[in-house]
Amino acid sequence: MDKNDRSFITGTGDSEKLRLIGESFSMLADSPTVPDLRMLYKSSSDMLSEGFIWGDGWWIQNSFGFTMGAVPLLDPFWSKILQNSYDAFWERIGDGRRIGADNGVPTHPNYGYCAPDGSLGDCVKPGVGIVYRQGDGDVDSYDWFYEATAAGVLMEAEMLLFDRRPEKIRAYLPLMRRSLDHIESARAENGLFLVGPSANLLAPSYGGSPADENGRPRKGYLTGLSVTTAAALKKTAALCRMVGDTESAEEYEKRLARTLEALPLLLTDEGYFVKSMDPDGTKHGVYGADRYGYLESVCNVDAAAWGVVSPQIARSIRDKIASVPGIRPAGMICNNYPHLDDTLESYRKHSSEPHSLGWLSGDWVDGGCWATVEGRAILAYLRTGAYEDAFRAAGAYMKWAEEYRQDAPMSQWGFNTNNPWQQENDDHTECRRPVGVMIDNFAPVTCLLRGLFGWEADEAGLSVRPQIPEDIETLCQRVPVFFGGCRIYASYTGGNAPLAASLDGKPLPADEDGTVRIPAELLPRGGEVRLTLDRSGSVAVSDEGDWKRDRALTGDIEGLPEELRAIYKTCADELKTEADPLRAAHLFEILSAAETAALRRRLPFDKHELRPMTDEKAAQILNLYDQTVRELYQGLKYRG
Incomplete structure (x- = not known):
């Protein structure tokens, strides 16, 4: 796995739809664009x-x-x-x-x-x-x-x-x-x-x-x-x-x-x-x-x-x-x-x-x-x-x-x-x-993102119903869904065969409407499972990794103001020894946000079909990224 890979999904089929899915995931995680x-x-x-x-x-x-x-x-x-x-x-x-x-x-x-x-x-x-x-x-x-x-x-x-x-x-x-x-x-x-x-x-x-x-x-x-x-x-x-x-x-x-x-x-x-x-x-x-x-x-x-x-x-x-x-x-x-x-x-x-x-x-x-x-x-x-x-x-x-x-x-x-x-x-x-x-x-x-797999929870467990257009042939998500503390990585293959489902390779029944019901006991807190949904007639468990967990912080903060560089160094040093999962996650968000702010500076401001891109607007966009680092850093006070 490429530790600098920023892709949130893999897939085949309609490239514009796949791009939109990936870009949607980036808005919940980490995006320089x-x-x-x-x-x-x-x-x-x-x-x-x-x-x-x-x-x-x-x-x-x-x-x-x-x-x-x-x-x-x-x-x-x-x-x-x-x-x-x-x-x-x-x-x-x-x-x-x-x-x-x-x-x-x-x-x-x-x-x-x-x-x-x-x-x-x-x-x-x-x-x-x-x-x-x-x-x-x-x-x-x-x-x-x-x-x-x-x-x-x-x-x-x-x-x-x-x-x-x-x-x-x-x-x-x-x-x-x-x-x-x-x-x-x-x-x-x-x-x-x-x-x-x-x-x-x-x-x-x-x-x-x-x-x-x-x-x-x-x-x-x-x-x-x-x-x-x-x-x-x-x-x-x-x-x-x-x-x-x-x-x-x-x-x-x-x-x-x-x-x-x-x-x-x-x-x-x-x-x-x-x-x-x-x-x-x-x-x-x-x-x-x-x-x-x-x-x-x-x-x-x-x-x-x-x-x-x-x-x-x-x-x-x-x-x-x-x-x-x-x-x-x-x-x-x-x-x-x-x-x-x-x-x-x-x-x-x-x-x-x-x-x-x-x-x-x-x-x-x-x-x-x-x-x-x-x-x-x-x-x-x-x-x-x-x-x-x-x-x-x-x-x-x-x-x-x-x-x-x-x-x-x-x-x-x-x-x-x-x-x-x-x-x-x-x-x-x-x-x-x-x-x-x-x-x-x-x-x-x-x-x-939720609707593509139709995720629903009730007292018995989790249900999923693929609602994916035919021109998306395959879709594998490198971002998990969270249910009761269990990470669920979903993949889908289209086709004309009846829907087949498996959890870590073990078959799951599917209703006539394509709904797959997963009992809560199969999704243990702290666990990690792979859900495969297949209409091709050939079920294969896919493992594309986890975008956030597999990503290595690069340390590349070139171009950031000195104030943000100092925040980065402080948080990077602390993360090396932080044992509390929530505080460690917060530190990671700060470091990731800083690296993204630096990356944004190296990318062109080339999207201006709907509105002009002016120097003032570009400066305000950069400030969004910088201020995000500051806000996250100031929020560390809530993590003990």
Whole structure:
């Protein structure tokens, strides 16, 4: 094995698809040519951050897609950092007494709300507080952020199912129960959830039901809340069964059954979901209707991605999206198309005109393209066999990443000709913020990588279902998936034969749909196994090594500032004798980041198809790499 080999996969077939897979892995590990996850680490909190101009804040709705793809892919070090990021919400869970401000003195009105017990929220800024309601617009008129709470429970359940430590599961289940009970309090007699404005992902695009004569908002049945809650209930019930809490598992399963039984009330005749329904039965999001006649993407792709609908409904959703060119005019999925005419401001102004949220329709949550949603769409595409859609979407976001422009959202219905947050002019000769790295835009990366093998965890173990296009003939990953502390290296060979699977050469049965179920006892903590999936009729165990473990640090830091060279020497000396695995992993990340910062200096800045490459932009890119080394080094204080 070449100790300087930076390849994350080996494979044959469509070279562009294979390149995209490899480049996606690099964004989670180490890349001198695209942003990588380390750039979002914050030493002030030992957490990830939203990035760009948003300081050290962490948003549930922005990070949702990234996390749902990333959980199986992150090694123990980055899994801890991810857990820290959501602990910031659990530590501030609503209790009916505390307000959002950490010190009880709000620095902004958004930190002054006192939320019901179990409520999570929109954003946490460590040292400042939590915003319990979505924080843009007329926040006083908004409901609690119910779907963000459901997403928080779902993400925590995913992390715990892949981590599989009973003591950790028992520690989080009481918190998750409080959140699920909070959501349950909004359930109506028909089994749906009745909530007011901005309780949705992505808020504040949901206006509830038409306001009363005084402009006060009314509540509606929000589809996304039913979808996300169903997924959260299913995963939480599995956790309860893992630790022997049968009573709670059965309770959550009853809630799940009631949620799923009610979901068809929100379907159209064509088999896709509306965004919401008024108490009088009026549906919002029936495409082509005279009123509220847009197609809503978010709840639809989530329903397919989380598997809370039948394969038939998932395919109906896929087909409806494909039939509406306006929902993906630039290859990325918009939140909705055409514009929303049912926002809170639409109701108050008795208007169906566009641009009702203070931004042009197509720029923000009304029609903008958000990578956090795109990741979930990619999971849905792969699950339903729409492979070209998945790779087209991931490729569109990767082109922007290659120019260090991870804009969130992509504006102008995804064409992103003039992004308001970057503050650029129409011909791009001026741009106040030419560089941006944001957690949202790691969602297409992680969801593509997770979706290719369809990794899923439950109380019994791990399941995998290859969802790989025919023009990828072979694929072998040099990056493991982590399940209960076991490293799993996956390889795939295409063909026309029935799927054959083996674990370290021992056969595994496959279901008719190609799902392979691996009992947890075959994946021991601290172990290492090789999973082979083969449709060629000739199963051969592949061993391509582990990219990170096999890579030797080169010591090449030529061109770095003296400050960073000194950091490198200090960390290299310490790593030689460090016995603690977590601190050693942190030291390795610092050293690797420094070497990558040096390598970036020797490479050309030759990606400028979408935006000009200026000296100022090149300098900002180099600073991203340098600042990453500094942040990681300052974060060593958390490792003892």
